[in-house]
Amino acid sequence: MSTPEQVRAAIREFVDRAHAALDESDYYRVLGVSSAAGAEEIRTAYYRLAARLHPDIHGDSVEPEFRLRLTTVFSRVVEAYKALSDPRRRAEYDEGLAQGMLRLTAGLKVRPRPDQGIRDESARRFYQLAEKAMADGDGRAALVNLRIALSSEPDSPILKAALARAEEMAARR
Amino acid sequence: MLGNVEPVIGIDLGTTNSVVATLRENRVEVIPDDRGNRLHPSVVGFTPAGEVVVGHAARARRHVDPRNTIYSAKRLIGQSIRNPTVRLAMSTLPYQCEEGPNEQPLITVRGRRYTVPEISSFVLAHLKRCAERHLGAPVSRAVITVPANFTDAQRQATKHAGELAGLKVLRILNEPTAAALAYGFGRALDARLAIYDLGGGTFDVTVLQIRDKIFEVLSTGGDSFLGGDDFDRTLVDRLAGEFMMRERIDLRDNPEAWSRLGTACEQIKCKLSQEEVVAGTIHDLAVGPGGRPLQLDFEVTRAELESLIEPYVERSVQACQEVLVAAGFTASVLSDLILVGGSTRTPLVRRKVAEYFGRAPQTRINPDETVAYGAALQAAALVSGGLDPARFYSLLLDVCPRGLGIAVAGGYNETIIEKNTPVPVERTRRFTTSKDQQTEVQIQVSQGEARLFADNERLGVLVLQGLPPRPRGETVIEVTFVIDGDGILNVRARDQISNQETRATMQVVGAPTRDDEGGAPPSLAGSGGLLPSAL
Numbered sequence: 229m230s231t232p233e234q235v236r237a238a239i240r241e242f243v244d245r246a247h248a249a250l251d252e253s254d255y256y257r258v259l260g261v262s263s264a265a266g267a268e269e270i271r272t273a274y275y276r277l278a279a280r281l282h283p284d285i286h287g288d289s290v291e292p293e294f295r296l297r298l299t300t301v302f303s304r305v306v307e308a309y310k311a312l313s314d315p316r317r318r319a320e321y322d323e324g325l326a327q328g329m330l331r332l333t334a335g336l337k338v339r340p341r342p343d344q345g346i347r348d349e350s351a352r353r354f355y356q357l358a359e360k361a362m363a364d365g366d367g368r369a370a371l372v373n374l375r376i377a378l379s380s381e382p383d384s385p386i387l388k389a390a391l392a393r394a395e396e397m398a399a400r401r
Numbered sequence: 402m403l404g405n406v407e408p409v410i411g412i413d414l415g416t417t418n419s420v421v422a423t424l425r426e427n428r429v430e431v432i433p434d435d436r437g438n439r440l441h442p443s444v445v446g447f448t449p450a451g452e453v454v455v456g457h458a459a460r461a462r463r464h465v466d467p468r469n470t471i472y473s474a475k476r477l478i479g480q481s482i483r484n485p486t487v488r489l490a491m492s493t494l495p496y497q498c499e500e501g502p503n504e505q506p507l508i509t510v511r512g513r514r515y516t517v518p519e520i521s522s523f524v525l526a527h528l529k530r531c532a533e534r535h536l537g538a539p540v541s542r543a544v545i546t547v548p549a550n551f552t553d554a555q556r557q558a559t560k561h562a563g564e565l566a567g568l569k570v571l572r573i574l575n576e577p578t579a580a581a582l583a584y585g586f587g588r589a590l591d592a593r594l595a596i597y598d599l600g601g602g603t604f605d606v607t608v609l610q611i612r613d614k615i616f617e618v619l620s621t622g623g624d625s626f627l628g629g630d631d632f633d634r635t636l637v638d639r640l641a642g643e644f645m646m647r648e649r650i651d652l653r654d655n656p657e658a659w660s661r662l663g664t665a666c667e668q669i670k671c672k673l674s675q676e677e678v679v680a681g682t683i684h685d686l687a688v689g690p691g692g693r694p695l696q697l698d699f700e701v702t703r704a705e706l707e708s709l710i711e712p713y714v715e716r717s718v719q720a721c722q723e724v725l726v727a728a729g730f731t732a733s734v735l736s737d738l739i740l741v742g743g744s745t746r747t748p749l750v751r752r753k754v755a756e757y758f759g760r761a762p763q764t765r766i767n768p769d770e771t772v773a774y775g776a777a778l779q780a781a782a783l784v785s786g787g788l789d790p791a792r793f794y795s796l797l798l799d800v801c802p803r804g805l806g807i808a809v810a811g812g813y814n815e816t817i818i819e820k821n822t823p824v825p826v827e828r829t830r831r832f833t834t835s836k837d838q839q840t841e842v843q844i845q846v847s848q849g850e851a852r853l854f855a856d857n858e859r860l861g862v863l864v865l866q867g868l869p870p871r872p873r874g875e876t877v878i879e880v881t882f883v884i885d886g887d888g889i890l891n892v893r894a895r896d897q898i899s900n901q902e903t904r905a906t907m908q909v910v911g912a913p914t915r916d917d918e919g920g921a922p923p924s925l926a927g928s929g930g931l932l933p934s935a936l
Contacts, residue, residue, distance in 0.1 A: 232789040239788075275615050278798055279787065283825060284886060285796060287786030288571070299825045299883065306823045314729070385835075386810040392833050392874035 239280050240294070246301045254330045255308035255321060263322075267313060274309040281305060307331070351381040358390060367397030409542045409571065409784050410532045411776025412525065413579070414559065416475040416601035416628065417743070419443050420773035421528040423536065424781040429586070429774045432528075432535045440769060441531070444472040445523040447510045455527035467495035467660040469510050473630070474520040476602045479551070479558030481859075481910050482506040486626040490602070493634065493663065495656035504910055518558045522565035529566055543568045544780040546772050548603035549575040549802045550623040552848055553860050553890050554909045560887065571783045573887035576600075577607035578618055578799050579775030580741045583766055585611045585795070586778055592736040595725075597754050597762075598772075599717060600742040602628040606721050608728040608735075617798040620727035620821045622720050627713060629670070629744035635709040636666035636701065640683075644697050650687045658686045662697075673703045674746050707749045714750055718757050727821055738762045741771055798823050801884045806857060808845035814854040817882050827883040831897070838870040842878070846890070846907070861909040865894050868903060878903055 230238075246258075256263050259273045279285060281302040283295055290298070311321045311332045321332045346352045358373035374391045381387060410432070413420040418440040421432045431439045434456055446459035447469045454462070462470045476490040481504040491498055491506075501507035507514045525545070532540045545568075547559050556573045563570040577596035584594065590611045598605040605623035609616060640662060641652045652658045665683045672679045680700040689695045725732060740762045744750060755761050766774070782794040800821045806814040807830075817828050834842060842865045849857030868876055877897040884890055894905040 235788050275612065275617075279615065279796055282787075282796055282798065284783060285787035287784065287788075289786075299827055299885075303825065303827045306826055310822065388835055389810050392835055395874045396833060396877070 243297055243301050247297045250304055254325055255312055258304055258308040270312050277305050346381060346384055346386055348381040351377040355387060355390065358394060362394060362397060367394050370394035371398055408536050408538055408540055409780040410540055411544045411773050411780045412528055413546050413773035413776060415443055416473055417443060419524055419528060420770050421532055422773040422777035423532065424777050429777050431770050431773065432532050434531050441528060443524050444470060445520055446470045453523055455523050464661055467656050471496055471508055471520050474517050477506045478517045478521060479555030495660045518562035518565060521562035525563055525566035525568060529568060541569055542571050544572045544574050544776045545570055546574045546576045546579050546776050548625060549577055549605040549607055549621045550625045552858055556887055556889050557909060571780055574776055574779050575799060576772045577605045577741065578797060579772045579779065580739055581609050581616055582775035582778045582795060583771045584739055585616060593734060594737050594739060595735050595758060596739045596741060598741040599744040599750060600628050601630050604628055604717050606724045608724055608730060614793065614795045616795060618800045620724045621800060621802045622724040624716060624720060627716060631713050632670050632710045633663060633666045636669060637662055640666060640697060640699055644686065648695055652686060655687065669701055670706065673706050674748055678702050710749060714753050718753055721757055732758045741768050743769065800824060801888055803848040804850045805882060805890060806847050808854040812854055814847060814852060814857055818884055820850055824888060825883060825885050827881050829879055829881045832878045832880055833874050834876045835873055837873045839873065840868045840870055841866050859910055861907050863892055864906050866904045869899065
């Protein structure tokens, strides 16, 4: 039998390792299950991890710095569990994972169409072209389209925001 | 084993009554007041002598001194006074309540103004004293329960009330979850439960799964303004209407009479849970011609009450449907149905809920005490932790009952944390500045699932300050939104370029400002556009 102190030390080591590897881990690895795992196996893995990583398990004596890391790791476990325990989301996740997307963050819901706030017809068209360019990672093409759009609706906060994003993207390339 | 450790308590801070309990020698004890009462009215009375009385002593003053006897504070706590449902609740309260700084309701009693958390802190301090006397030891730590659908602001205000009462609040716990902890205590279960919790002023429904001391909440929902008080109000309206017809006097104009009518209706409602017809007289409601006291003779049948309250009960059943769908269940896979809250004694409620879930509710736990019971268990679990199997009581995997979102361009709401996500949870978003040399940005934060930001419940403003002045778009701030185990939002922010922590503060609507309890109120003025960068 291991003592609570030994358990605590082992969990700390685990949390530190997991925290460092979070950005390279897919959800299956986060939960420690194979990509063929069934619903029951996924739930069991989640419960096992929760019983080790949930901040409540550690009482209120842990130092704040460790608690932050614990919350980050537990939060990712939850994210993985939520994605893999819902068949529709899991299918969506697997599809993205095949293309190297480790996390299922955006796109869980139908996203609002921000262009509805743009009044001018032509500005809206160029804005859509710019968004498409940004989705393709082409910040410079997005900039060109947004400047045209802004010439017909210079005060639009949506266009200004998009411009800021496009500039950021273009600068990184 | 816990002999030398300071006891911890669980508190069910109710709209009408509160209950306090503790776990001692592996048994939960409900703590009585000095007269042996296990239910403590959530009423605070301010006597002419300048004394503050709480509980039964205060409730006795409700009719003698309605303007200086404060009850139902839970209906106001942590809310903007401009909230239409708050205004409706206020219309039936005989005490003086008006708008203070930051849209919060302030209560004036005997020439002094109190914030709502201050009023609740009197109740909590009373419960703390009861516990200390009963246990013969100081008590400084507690778990306090709130309805699952309480907002961030309501949770914070409740926690604040606990602190004002001299308690370290170990956890703000959801009431239906507390009931589940009580139900599962000391039993090896592998079960799926639905908890239907209809109190005086709020309604919650929660679906959860229990296995090996792990309690996983799958989904939760409800209505923060639905409860037994609505049942009372339908009766009050009916009887006040009758009095108006007969005597041409509007009882609303007289707080004393209105308060007495309210209590009478509550009693009629309760009696109708046992009897088919209730008849009687309410005396001294007004003064008629020649100084003659006017009374109201009434007769109400259960069928009549049921037709009045049916729309409310239907609304609650609707919410059950939504919660089951969110849990991915149908009613047939549930192992048990738990009813909590005094209003579930109403026969129509029991009938409709049993009908919807297709099963009779379990009866092994006391609906009045079960929430405090669960709170006491959670308090014990939190102080002992879970690493020592001998002292592992339970692990609760609760969820955030509402989605968290921010305002984005076009007036839309972007969801940051989805409803029913297990807590604690954190999500990170990146924001950029939209103006040159911008050093401060403000982000509007809301709770709710509506697509349009304005359709959600406004939580407050997140302010990021002290940003290094740079050309627009160059500053990228990584903001981490954390919903902690209390269901309360915490925010931290980091400047990606300098890797420095940035000052991030949430200004919550309806919260007491420092000034009201000593200090300066935060300013909500000023602006600075802030828009989410590409994901």
